[in-house]
Amino acid sequence: MRVLITGGGGFIGRKLTQALLRDDRMPVERITLFDVVPAEGLPPDPRIEPATGDIADRGALDDAAADADLIWHLAAVVSAGAEADFDLGYRVNVDGTRRLLEALRATGRRPRVVFASGFAVFGGDLPDAITDDFHPTPQTSYGTQKAIGELLVADYSRKGYVDGRSLRLPTIVVRPGKPNRAASTFASSIIREPLTGQEAICPVGRDTAIYILSPRRVVDGLLRAMSLPEAAWGMNRTLPLPGITVTVGDMVDTLERVAGRAVTDRIRWQPDPVIQRIVASWPARAEARRAREMGFTDDGSFDTILAAHIEDELGGIVPAAQ
Amino acid sequence: MRVLITGGGGFIGRKLTQALLRDDRMPVERITLFDVVPAEGLPPDPRIEPATGDIADRGALDDAAADADLIWHLAAVVSAGAEADFDLGYRVNVDGTRRLLEALRATGRRPRVVFASGFAVFGGDLPDAITDDFHPTPQTSYGTQKAIGELLVADYSRKGYVDGRSLRLPTIVVRPGKPNRAASTFASSIIREPLTGQEAICPVGRDTAIYILSPRRVVDGLLRAMSLPEAAWGMNRTLPLPGITVTVGDMVDTLERVAGRAVTDRIRWQPDPVIQRIVASWPARAEARRAREMGFTDDGSFDTILAAHIEDELGGIVPAAQ
Numbered sequence: 001m002r003v004l005i006t007g008g009g010g011f012i013g014r015k016l017t018q019a020l021l022r023d024d025r026m027p028v029e030r031i032t033l034f035d036v037v038p039a040e041g042l043p044p045d046p047r048i049e050p051a052t053g054d055i056a057d058r059g060a061l062d063d064a065a066a067d068a069d070l071i072w073h074l075a076a077v078v079s080a081g082a083e084a085d086f087d088l089g090y091r092v093n094v095d096g097t098r099r100l101l102e103a104l105r106a107t108g109r110r111p112r113v114v115f116a117s118g119f120a121v122f123g124g125d126l127p128d129a130i131t132d133d134f135h136p137t138p139q140t141s142y143g144t145q146k147a148i149g150e151l152l153v154a155d156y157s158r159k160g161y162v163d164g165r166s167l168r169l170p171t172i173v174v175r176p177g178k179p180n181r182a183a184s185t186f187a188s189s190i191i192r193e194p195l196t197g198q199e200a201i202c203p204v205g206r207d208t209a210i211y212i213l214s215p216r217r218v219v220d221g222l223l224r225a226m227s228l229p230e231a232a233w234g235m236n237r238t239l240p241l242p243g244i245t246v247t248v249g250d251m252v253d254t255l256e257r258v259a260g261r262a263v264t265d266r267i268r269w270q271p272d273p274v275i276q277r278i279v280a281s282w283p284a285r286a287e288a289r290r291a292r293e294m295g296f297t298d299d300g301s302f303d304t305i306l307a308a309h310i311e312d313e314l315g316g317i318v319p320a321a322q
Numbered sequence: 323m324r325v326l327i328t329g330g331g332g333f334i335g336r337k338l339t340q341a342l343l344r345d346d347r348m349p350v351e352r353i354t355l356f357d358v359v360p361a362e363g364l365p366p367d368p369r370i371e372p373a374t375g376d377i378a379d380r381g382a383l384d385d386a387a388a389d390a391d392l393i394w395h396l397a398a399v400v401s402a403g404a405e406a407d408f409d410l411g412y413r414v415n416v417d418g419t420r421r422l423l424e425a426l427r428a429t430g431r432r433p434r435v436v437f438a439s440g441f442a443v444f445g446g447d448l449p450d451a452i453t454d455d456f457h458p459t460p461q462t463s464y465g466t467q468k469a470i471g472e473l474l475v476a477d478y479s480r481k482g483y484v485d486g487r488s489l490r491l492p493t494i495v496v497r498p499g500k501p502n503r504a505a506s507t508f509a510s511s512i513i514r515e516p517l518t519g520q521e522a523i524c525p526v527g528r529d530t531a532i533y534i535l536s537p538r539r540v541v542d543g544l545l546r547a548m549s550l551p552e553a554a555w556g557m558n559r560t561l562p563l564p565g566i567t568v569t570v571g572d573m574v575d576t577l578e579r580v581a582g583r584a585v586t587d588r589i590r591w592q593p594d595p596v597i598q599r600i601v602a603s604w605p606a607r608a609e610a611r612r613a614r615e616m617g618f619t620d621d622g623s624f625d626t627i628l629a630a631h632i633e634d635e636l637g638g639i640v641p642a643a644q
Contacts, residue, residue, distance in 0.1 A: 086481060124557035127455075135457045137476065137558045144477040148470050154459065155466040159408060235446035236459045 001028050004068035006055055006100060007075030008033025011177050012116070014042055015219050016072060021045055023223075032064045035075065055096035065103035070226055071113040073100055073149075079120055079278060081181035082142040093145035101152055105161035113153065114225045115166040117238065119211055121147040123281040130286035132240060139281035140183075154237040165225045165233060170213040170243030171282075173251075174309040183278035187212065190248070191255055191306065194266035195319060203272030206249030209284035213243040213298060214305040216312070221296050232294060242288040242298040244305075254302050258310075259318050323350050326390035328377055328422060329397030330355025333499050334438070336364055337541050338394060343367055345545075354386045357397065377418035387425035392548055393435040395422055395471075401442055401600060403503035404464040415467035423474055427483035435475065436547045437488040439560065441533055443469040445603040452608035454562060461603040462505075476559040487547045487555060492535040492565030493604075495573075496631040505600040509534065512570070513577055513628065516588035517641060525594035528571030531606035535565040535620060536627040538634070543618050554616060564610040564620040566627075576624045580632075581640050 003020060005013045013033060020028050021043075031048050033039045038050040053060035055075050065071070075096060076082075082089025097115070104111050122130055123139030138144045153164035175188035186203050187210055193200035213221070221241055233239075256264040288296070299305045310318055325342060327335045335355060342350050343365075353370050355361045360372040375382035377397050387393070397418060398404075404411025419437070426433050444452055445461030460466045475486035497510040508525050509532055515522035535543070543563055555561075578586040610618070621627045632640055 133449075133457050135455050136473075137560070138473070139480065139557060141477055141481070144473050147473050151458075151460070151466050151469050151473075155463055158461065159463070235461060238459070 001026060001069045002067055003028055003031040004034060004064050004071045005031065006034045006061075006071070006073045006096075008050075009035030009037055009039040010074060011175060012172070012215065012218060012222070013072070013074050014039055015215055016222055017042060017048065019219050019223065021047065032068065034061065034064050054092075056091045056099060058099065061100055061103045062106070065100065065111075066107060068104075068107075068111055071100070071104065071111055072222055072226070073097065073113055073115045076116070076146075077142070078180055078182040079140055079142040080183045080275070082145060083140055083183075083278065084181070086141055089141045089145055093142065094148050097149040097152055101156045101162060101164075105156060110160060110163055112163040112226060113165070114222055115149055115153045115164060116169055116222070117146040117150050117166045118143075118169045119171070119240065119243075119282055119286065121150070121168060122283045126283050128285060130240060130283045132287060132290045140278055150238045157237050163230050164237055165228070166238040167221055167225050168238065168240040169218060169221070170211045170241060170286075172215060172218050173210075173212040173305060174313075175215065176309075176313045183275050184210070186275065187248070187251070190267050191251065191309065192313075194255065194263045195259060195310070195314065197266075197319065199266045199268055201268050201270050202248065203270060203275040204248060204279055205269075205271065205276075206247065206252070208248045208276075208279060209245055210248070210279065211243045211245055211282070211284050211286060212302075212305070213241060214308050216308050217297065217299055224294075224296060228294060239291050239294070239296075240286050240288050241291050241296050243286065244298050244301065245285045246302050251302055254306055258303075258306060323348060323391045324389055325350055325353040326356060326386050326393045327353065328356045328383075328393070328395045328418075330372075331357030331359055331361040332396060333497060334494070334537065334540060334544070335394070335396050336361055337537055338544055339364060339370065341541050341545065343369065354390065356383065356386050376414075378413045378421060380421065383422055383425045384428070387422065387433075388429060390426075390429075390433055393422070393426065393433055394544055394548070395419065395435055395437045398438070398468075399464070400502055400504035401462055401464040402505045402597070404467060405462055405505075405600065406503070408463055411463045411467055415464065416470050419471040419474055423478045423484060423486075427478060432482060432485055434485040434548060435487070436544055437471055437475045437486060438491055438544070439468040439472050439488045440465075440491045441493070441562065441604055441608065443472070443490060444605045448605050450607060452562060452605045454609060454612045462600055472560045479559050485552050486559055487550070488560040489543055489547050490560065490562040491540060491543070492533045492563060492608075494537060494540050495532075495534040495627060496635075497537065498631075498635045505597050506532070508597065509570070509573070512589050513573065513631065514635075516577065516585045517581060517632070517636065519588075519641065521588045521590055523590050523592050524570065525592060525597040526570055526601055527591075527593065527598075528569065528574070530570045530598075530601060531567055532570070532601065533565045533567055533604070533606050533608060534624075534627070535563065536630050538630050539619065539621055546616075546618060550616060561613050561616070561618075562608050562610050563613050563618050565608065566620050566623065567607045568624050573624055576628055580625075580628055
């Protein structure tokens with residue numbers, strides 16, 4: 001199998017790559033990691049092929065797409081970035097997605113593609129819990145662009161140009177690495193930075209509820225979405241994934257229980273109205289019934305998410321507070 | 323007020339133009355009718371300005387958009403057309419809509435725009451009646467493109483580039499003129515053609531239920547959507563309109579009651595699986611609660627729709643069967 005991962009230099013792309021290389025059941029010949037910059041921090045492996053370029057440039061993806069069997073489309077300008085630069089967001093998130101689908105259509109081989117969408121497609125007047133058939137009325141350009149991507153993936157699939165599947169991902173917590181321009185980046189920072197002795201700013205209040213999924217479960221979900229037979233998707237190629245609902249206060253309390261007060265004292269509470277508005281526009285709860293029936297799972301609790309982060313990113317060791 | 327109507331050469335564009343010119347409450351300085359061909363059949367009026375061009379061409383709309391205050395965006399490749407020519411549908415229905423919104427954004431004047439979307443955004447697994455918050459999972463490229471248009475109109479509005487409103491229109495019956503490439507064109511043909519002594523083909527069965535609205539009510543709806551204050555739309559710029567649910571058999575029975583058996587004998591029943599599949603993918607019923615609260619109305623019965631057609635298009639006279 002030849003794999004293409006757009007946004008392959010990002011942390012999910014890299015974790016997915018490592019999972020694919022480890023998985024003996026799936027004979028991977030090659031994994032092309034397409035991104036604006038080369039992927040770093042991966043173990044050397046002859047099957048990894050970096051490819052750099054701008055996904056929205058005509059022809060940029062053609063080589064990488066020409067013989068790919070399985071494509072994970074993760075590349076995106078993230079939420080606060082797309083809100084700050086309207087044109088860039090449309091160029092990458094809409095035009096880039098269409099260019100990818102056109103490149104895959106041009107192969108005539110009907111490759112299978114998993115598109116990373118998100119709960120940011122929702123916004124406005126929301127019910128207590130999002131049902132699987134609730135309409136997206138996004139209140140960010142990022143959410144709009146993801147909703148458009150879902151529609152494109154579904155239509156290209158219906159026409160038989162690709163075999164596409166879109167996952168609406170909850171907010172991913174705890175992201176490793178550095179903060180990014182996602183409005184939700186604080187949700188990882190307030191855990192990750194204090195654990196390594198750094199301060200983190202929390203721009204929302206303790207009672208802000210968010211709907212989250214761990215990197216482990218996201219990678220599992222991306223793999224499951226790829227492996228399910230086409231018949232499992234029926235006439236709806238877009239799937240809201242299960243997550244758990246936690247408040248920021250719950251997360252910090254859990255961190256304090258595990259790592260101590262000296263660690264959580266590194267969180268500085270600095271309200272930011274722009275971030276608060278974006279985060280408040282996203283749903284905090286979803287039923288995700290169909291996804292659960294299809295075998296997708298959540299983390300169960302934030303304790304599990306925190307433990308997985310400490311295991312995967314800190315070698316299982318909770319650093320002593322300095 | 324300076325008005326721009328894209329697709330202004332179509333029958334809705336022309337009816338809307340006539341309504342605007344008649345309406346003394348709205349001081350119209352100019353109505354630019356943008357279309358691929360010049361509008362025909364309008365009474366001469368110095369305020370009408372034809373403009374021809376391809377909406378998807380860069381710059382084609384710039385002049386027409388430069389000083390427009392009110393824009394009705396009706397231009398589209400219709401359903402069967404967009405299904406038959408995938409690239410053309412995306413070019414006109416998606417790229418054209420984006421070009422229009424970009425041209426309006428470039429004015430810096432935040433003009434008000436009403437976008438004609440439709441119930442074709444729905445498809446797949448549908449409830450008995452579509453609720454206002456039911457998700458669009460279109461099963462045609464046309465429906466996909468309209469759903470993308472709605473998302474664009476909403477996001478450009480949220481960003482303050484335009485003041486946009488999208489109406490999900492039921493199938494418009496009885497359309498005057500000739501059949502077009504809409505999969506729903508038969509729903510008008512089976513009434514219109516027999517009334518003027520011509521045969522019409524019905525590609526679907528008598529028990530096919532459709533959700534319809536008359537040209538009169540559509541024009542009323544387009545005017546109402548433009549006149550409502552921005553605050554009426556809240557965080558959702560997309561509105562499913564009320565219609566009535568009728569079966570094709572009901573429509574033909576009504577026609578027979580009004581015009582006689584010799585007229586309905588001109589209908590030839592020739593099943594067409596492609597048309598049947600497209601029509602069956604659309605919802606036959608919707609609640610449209612929010613639109614009713616906002617003052618939008620349906621026709622009440624097919625009798626009313628038929629009577630309006632005879633009055634508006636046949637001078638009120640039911641032709642004797644030849």
